[in-house]
Amino acid sequence: MRKRQIAALALAALLALGLAGCGADKDKEENKGGDMYIQPAQLSEEETALVELLGVGMGSHHIFDFQAKGAKSLQVNVYELIDGEWSRVPGGAEVGLWAGSGRMVLTFGKMTEGVRLVVQADGTFSTSFQITPEDDVSGMAFGTATLDASPAEMELEQEIPLVLQMANSKNELRMYSVDYFGMPRELAKTGYEHIYAVTVIFSAQDVGGAPSAEPSAEPSPAE
Numbered sequence: 001m002r003k004r005q006i007a008a009l010a011l012a013a014l015l016a017l018g019l020a021g022c023g024a025d026k027d028k029e030e031n032k033g034g035d036m037y038i039q040p041a042q043l044s045e046e047e048t049a050l051v052e053l054l055g056v057g058m059g060s061h062h063i064f065d066f067q068a069k070g071a072k073s074l075q076v077n078v079y080e081l082i083d084g085e086w087s088r089v090p091g092g093a094e095v096g097l098w099a100g101s102g103r104m105v106l107t108f109g110k111m112t113e114g115v116r117l118v119v120q121a122d123g124t125f126s127t128s129f130q131i132t133p134e135d136d137v138s139g140m141a142f143g144t145a146t147l148d149a150s151p152a153e154m155e156l157e158q159e160i161p162l163v164l165q166m167a168n169s170k171n172e173l174r175m176y177s178v179d180y181f182g183m184p185r186e187l188a189k190t191g192y193e194h195i196y197a198v199t200v201i202f203s204a205q206d207v208g209g210a211p212s213a214e215p216s217a218e219p220s221p222a223e
Contacts, residue, residue, distance in 0.1 A: 035067065035069035035070075035100075036069060036153060036154050036155060036202075037067055037153055038064050038067075038068075038147070038162075038200070039064065039065055039150065040062075040063065040064055040146065040148070041063040041064060041065045042065075043063075060107055060108060061105060061107050062105065062106045062162070062163065063104070064104045064105075064162065065103050066101065066104060066202070067101040068097065068100060068154075068156070070156060070204055071097050071202040072097055072203065072206050073094055073095060073202075073203050073206055073209075074094070074095050074104075074119065074200055074202050075092070075093075075095075075201045076092040076093050076094075076095075076104075076117060076198065076199070077092050077198070077199045077200075078090070078091035078111075078129070078196070078198055079197045079198075080197075081184055081194075083188070084184055084185045086181075086184055086197065091115065091130075092117070092129070092198070093119075093125070093127050094207045095119045095125045095207070098122040099122045102119065102122075103119075104118070104119050105118040105119075110137070110142050110165075111165050112131050112132070112133055112137050112167075112194075113130070114129075115128065115131075115198075116128045117129070131196060133194060135193070137167055137193070137194065140167040140168060140169050140171075140193065140194075141167070141168050141170075141171040141172070142166070142167050142173075143173040144163060144164070144166075145164045145165075145175050145177055146163050146164075146178065147160075147161070147162050147178055148177070154202065156203060157203055157204070158201065158202075159200075159201050160199060161179070161181035161182075161197055161198075161199045162178065162199060163178065163196075163198040164177075164180065164181065164187075164196070164197050165195070165196045165197075166190070166195050167192060167194040167195075168193060169193055173192070174190070178197075181197050
């Protein structure tokens with residue numbers, strides 16, 4: 001527990017430093033990704049040096065920079081794939097936005113052991129949640145896929161998959177990109193015991209008015 005608290009403090013310092021750099025390079029970032037995008041964060045030399053100094057293991061920190069012109073809130077949703085359809089599970093959050101750009105961090109190893117969410121724009125919001133499966137997953141192999149390095153262009157009210165995590169008792173995993181979030185029945189064919197997803201929606205509505213999306217369970221396109 002002590003180590004987790006130290007890591008959280010180190011992460012907060014990293015975020016603050018990163019956003020200071022974002023402010024200095026605001027025009028550069030806008031030209032790079034346009035008015036609406038989310039992408040894995042590229043750490044500056046100062047941020048990288050801070051990470052090394054504090055000894056923070058970055059393998060469990062999934063950091064995203066976003067720019068969402070006109071967005072007043074964002075909604076993070078958490079799902080489990082059940083019978084070929086995405087089912088919402090407890091977790092995630094709705095966060096008000098007062099700036100058009102910011103940074104989001106998801107910190108976890110196995111989602112069943114806890115997830116920490118931090119969003120920083122003008123202010124900082126943080127929360128933690130844990131997915132609690134009914135069966136014992138301690139002996140299962142876990143694999144995680146995240147949004148790739150290229151900026152993902154988006155629109156307001158569009159659901160963007162950030163993370164897919166799969167668990168399999170056979171210790172054999174074939175990983176699928178987050179794009180497969182839109183093909184739940186294809187993922188169901190893997191037979192893995194658990195498949196989780198984390199998504200984000202940027203909305204023009206204030207907190208409490210953001211839409212609660214229901215992912216499509218349409219069959220995947222024929223190969």
